[in-house]
Amino acid sequence: MAEIKVIIHGALGKMGQTMLEGLSREDDIKVVGAVDIKAREPVVISSRGAVPLNSDLSFLLNNINSDVLVDFSTAQATIPAARLAASHGINLVIGTTGLGDSDIAEIAYLGEKYNIGAVVAPNFALGAVVMIYLCRIAARYFDWAEVVELHHESKADAPSGTSLATVKAMLEEKGKSFSQPDSLRSPSRGELNGGVNIHSIRLPGIMAEQEVIFGAPGQTLRLRHDTVGRECYLPGVLLAVRKVVGMKGLIFGLDKLLGMET
Ligand SMILES: NC(=O)c1ccc[n+]([C@@H]2O[C@H](COP(=O)([O-])OP(=O)(O)OC[C@H]3O[C@@H](n4cnc5c(N)ncnc54)[C@H](O)[C@@H]3O)[C@@H](O)[C@H]2O)c1
Helix, strand or coil: CCCEEEEEECCCCHHHHHHHHHHHCCCCEEEEEEECCCCCCCEEEECCEEEEEECCHHHHHHHCCCCEEEECCCHHHHHHHHHHHHHCCCEEEECCCCCCHHHHHHHHHHHHHHCCEEEECCCCCHHHHHHHHHHHHHHHHCCEEEEEEEECCCCCCCCCHHHHHHHHHHHHHHCCCCCCCCCCCCHHHCEEECCEEEEEEECCCCCEEEEEEEEECCEEEEEEEEECCHHHHHHHHHHHHHHHCCCCEEEECHHHHCCCCC
16 A cells, blocks of 8 residues: 655644654655744654655645645644645644634635545544543533643643533533532632633643543542653544545544544
8 A cells, every 4th residue: 555645734843743753653654744934954854764844835745745734833824734735635634722613614615625634633642532522421410520631831722622622522411501609709710611610730740631520419520631741642643644545524523533422
C-alpha cells in the first residue's frame, strides 16, 4: 500500500514536534512537509531524516505531493490553512482547540466542496473520550456535579475545550440543569454551565488533567483522566490520518471516529 503523505501545520510547537516524531515512526505514513510561522531553517529533523520546513503552507502544497494536513497550531491559523489545503484536495486532521461553531461549519463545507475528508477532534486522547462517555452515564443518576480541569500555564483557553465538551455531553444526557446551592455566588466558584461549575487551574508542572465529581447525599463519584505525556494523543491522530484518506466530509470528535455509542 502507498504511504500516506502528511504535512504537519504548527510543526515546531509542542504537539507538532510530538506528531513529527510519532508519525515518522510509522511504516505506512511519511511526513513530507512541516509548516510553522517560526520556521527559520529549510528542514526539520525527524527520526526518519530531514523534512522540508517552511513558514508558507502554499509553497509546500505547490511543490510537494501530500494527502493529509495535520494541524496543531492556533485557532486563528487553522481556518486559513484548512481553506488552502482543501483547495488542493488535501484531507484534514485538525487537533487545534478554540475553534468556534462557524469554524467547524466551514470545515464541513470545505469537505463537501472539495470532496475531501476532515477529522476535527478537540481531544485525541482515548482516556478523555472514554471519560466523557462515562460522565454521560453518571449524569443520568446524579443531580450535582462539578469539574476541576488543570493545565499547563501556557494554555490559551479557559475553561478547556474538553471540560466544556464534557459538561455539554452531561447536560444532553440529563436533559436539564444540574443542581447548585442557591445562596452561594462567588467568582471563586468557577464558570457555571448548566448548573455545573468548571474550575480551571493553570500551573507549570501540569500537562492536562480533569476530574468530574458527582455528588449525592452520603456519596461522591469521581471520574478522572490525567495526561502525563503528549504521546497519548498519537494513537488517535494515527487513526484519524489512516481513516481520513478514505472519507468524504467531516467527522467531529474521536468518539465518532471510534464509533462509540453515546
Ligand atoms: N486535540 C488534541 O488532542 C490536542 C492536544 C493538545 C493540544 N491541542 C491543541 O493543539 C494546539 C497546539 O498546541 P501546542 O501545545 O502544540 O501549542 P504550541 O504553541 O506549542 O504550538 C503551536 C505552533 O503553531 C505555530 N503557529 C502559530 N501560528 C501559525 C501560523 N499562522 N502558521 C503556521 N504555524 C503557526 C506556532 O509557531 C507554534 O510552533 C492548541 O490549540 C492546543 O490546545 C489539541
